[in-house]
Amino acid sequence: MQSEGPFPGVLDMYGTGGGLPEYRACLLSAHGFVVLALAYYGYQDLPKDMRKLQLEYFEEASTFLRTHPKVAGPGIGVIGASKSGDLALLLATFTPGISAVVSINGCNAVAVFPITYKGTVFPGLIGDSSKVTVMKSGVADIRDTLNNPLEGENQKSLIPIEQADCRFLFLVSEDDRNWNSPFFAEEAVKRLKAHGKDNFEKVVYPMAGHYLEPPYFPHCTASLHMLVGMPVAWGGEAKSHAMAQIDMWERIDAFLKEHLGTGKHCSSAKL
Template sequence: MSAAISVVPAVGLLDTPRHIVLSGFAPGEHVSLTARSRQADGSAWRSVNTYVADARGAIDLDRQAPVSGSYAGVDGQGPIWSQAWLPQPGEDSLAVPAPEGLAGAITVVLQAQGEHGARATANLVQRHAAEGVVRTPLSQDGLVGALFTPATPGPHPAIVFLNGSGGGVNEARAALFASHGYAALALGYFGAPGLPDHLSGIPLEYFERALAWLRATVRPAWDFVAVSGISRGGELSLLLGSEYPQAVSAVVAYVPSSVVHGVLNAGKPEEGRFATAWTRGGDAVAHVWEGNAAQDWSAIDSLPEPRRQAQAFVDAQRDVAAVARARIPVERIAGPVLLLSAGDDGYWPSSRYAEDVARTLTRAQHPHAVTHLDYPEAGHALQAPGVPTTRIAKPHPVSGIVLTGGGTPLANHRANQASWAGVLDFLKDAVAARARQAA
């Protein structure tokens, strides 16, 4: 019997767990399994793990832990999430296909090598878009993004997804939402062609137009339009829900803030970190750093890279008046709210921020569901599952400062799995509640 690698399913959505079995090796043989991929930005990744074949010469990754390698313990998805970024990939990654487009499929090439010479190869394909999902580019009325609609007949509930302070357009996340039945708009607001280069003075009216465009275009089921974002996008999601309550049916805020911030690391270099990020009606939206007597970045700025900057945000919370001025009035939100936070967040204290939001909504007797999912050991980079989680520190896309997001690869992987399941459950319940209201 020749060596083989079985992957079930071999082709599936990014968030679909894979069952990987190696077979055809000698009983007790040490077998090395290498996983290689290229992610959407073209970067190369690799994991290497060694296992011991059982009495049948097989290795079932759902049942067996590696004896050495890039992860420990029994985890069938270990070779995927434990891939490490290769800053100088070398020739061994050149044969790995690169995804086509921001929402293109990612191919993970698996290679097994036994100590006695047996070899096997298989491909594992991770799709962001299910068969039949349609991508429609958006570039009108100053709006920039891409709309992904499901293959099934509409109307569908809708969702807008917003990136954080790195800017750009998160087509991959929108495609995945569309694969689960949502008309999903990946909306850019800076850092993409046709948009400003920096998070400086972005008018909230831009998002109001986008929400109106989405409604007019897809005519969502039960007029349901959720807004979701990560980090600064999470802050923005809560802000939009409070500023435009009739236009936002639900909010899903990943590692958000409870207060408005200035441009921080994403503004124009000449502005400094305390310039205005958001405007409304041409006026600046007050942020927590304005006249903040407790702010002190000197300790953070003197740290060697990678820097953990969360303490500066904790310190700023001591200025009660500044916090009150910048507080997002979340009690105005007219729908369910989901908060996802990370207890070891190195960027800012998302757990504390999320607790503040949940507490405010509870005190205001918010008439809709409020859910707070906190992951105490995870860091800032909450994502969909199925992605490598080993790169904890990296340069900020705008400032270039190397920051650490916190968490560990395993904790971040587990948080990705749990949070994504929580998001899908929350949206399902929110849509059902909206449908009952409309009945």
């Protein structure tokens, strides 16, 4: 007989594609988690783009999930992929009740668009379109377009994750062509270490591309980028990418169970 709970809670977010992807949330829920798949633009009455994002919206979602009677406390987990990776880091840094954060090919700075919180504006790290290269296939390579967050005024976009009271799992594709996620993850780890923190794990997957999805999802090598307005390369080699997705899922499942205190209520993983 299945348990009535409570169960560990997870807030699940995706990137610049917008809308409401729910497949990862559905899979996690089958493994004993209460999951809120959170859309934040391009869905129903939400903003049409990311130009006016407010962290209060994400905080409200986090509080709703954390205080749900079926959710075990005291804190919840957050999964962010690509653009929502920095949203997950911001949420853990500035709002209470986050115990575990999974960042999948995210950025250690606020990427592209600014976000506000309680009247403070966190500027977005912008890119240089002149660095875009177009391959013979007509697909763009945008890996190096985002500015270095460690240089000059760009440092204002860095997220002070050392303030967060949670565990971090950074999952990184070595051949990410969307942006330099290995560099961003390494700098996030360096920042934590510099502040005497050891609350992190970092896993780098050689020859994996940007879109790390649940196991057995097809490898997406290129597709239309909503912000660029043309097809871009995501990187990766098919077999290596597939193996990375299998390993990643096992790590996410174990990480969340360890740091959210699953107890006897969480079902065992079968995928």
